[in-house]
Amino acid sequence: MLLYQAFAVGLSLMFTKFTDWYGTLYLSRPLFCVTVLGFLLGKPVEGITMGAALELVYLGTVSLGGVMPQDYGFGAIFGAGFALILDQKISVGIALSIPLSLLGSLLYAVFKVWITSMVTKFEKYAREKNLAAFKRLWWVQFCTYNLMYFAFGFIAILAGSNAVKALVDAIPTWAQNSLTVAAGMLPALGMALLLKTLWTRDLAAYFFIGFALVIFFKGNLISVAFLSLCFAAIVGFNELKHINKPAPATNMGSADESEGFFDE
Known part of the structure; x- marks a missing residue:
């Protein structure tokens, strides 16, 4: 059983990094890749829930250029x-994910050094x-890129599951409760990082509309997402209407124009 679980994690990690090879497809986002992992591990509901929680944590994390x-x-x-293999709570998955994501960026940087060294050969x-x-x-x-990540996932689960289980079991109750509270705060932090980059006066009203739908009218995420899609369609169609609207004709040959020389 553990061998298959290690294979599933290795395959999921290889697929996640494979999607980044050809560009920004956003298939490596936690919402998608963790859902795939959940299906491979036979826990689709837990995978979707875990993926949604981790997506909120990393919502404001983007890669710019080579950074x-x-x-x-x-x-x-x-x-x-x-977390899924050991039947742990979402908070444990989040707590393990954050330091490992930093380790992943270090491993990626090392790989990029090797790739860059081959530019002269190319x-x-x-x-x-x-x-x-x-x-x-x-x-x-x-092949090195993909097999490297498969090996990371396969060996880490095969060799580290028992060690991680012992570590999680050794965490006292008060520390686990603290992790649960922190896990609840991190999605808000991810949302705040995203809003920091997107916040404008034109978009602020939509944020408060969504807030009001949830708090005052007891809406759920599905209803808010549906209304957001409608608002996005309205805004998009209005933008297209302005783009396709022909520019007004101007009389360039009129001799008695009243505009000044520097007027447009």
């Missing part, structure tokens, strides 16, 4: 993997028009 503050895919897979093969060697080197780095 990766946290490898949320790496941390989410490992945190959720250990340039050499390109100048020589040696397409076969160029493709061979590309496949070497591609």
Whole structure:
């Protein structure tokens, strides 16, 4: 059983990092990759719940250029993997995920150093028009990238599940309660980080509308998401209407224009 669980975590981590290879597909977000992991481990409901909780934690975490503050895919897979395998609460998955996401960003940086060192070889093969060697080197780095993450996931679960279980069992009750409180606060922190980048006077009203729907009218997330989709459609169609609206014609040849020389 443990062997299959290790294989499922390794496969999920490899798939998560594979989706990042071809660009920003957002399939490495915890909401998606942890859900996939939950299905592979035979715990789809727990996987969806854990993925949603971790998504809120990393909601404001984005990678800009080559800078990766946290490898949320790496941390989410490992945190959720250990929590799901050991039948632990969401707070345990979050507590394990955050430091592991920092470790993941360090491992990714080390891998990027190796990839960067091969740029000169790629340039050499390109100048020589040696397409076969160029493709061979590309496949070497591609397979190394994916198999490296599969090995991380497989070996960590296979060798570390008992150690993590012993660590979790050794945590006193008061510390576990503190982790539960912290886990409840971290999604709010993720939302705050996202709002810090998106907050404008034009969008503020929508935030308070969603807040009012939940607090005053007892709406759930599905109803708020549905109304948000309607608002987004209204705003989008209005923007398209302004874009497609033809510009007013101007009489460039009129001699008695009253505008000044610097007026537009």
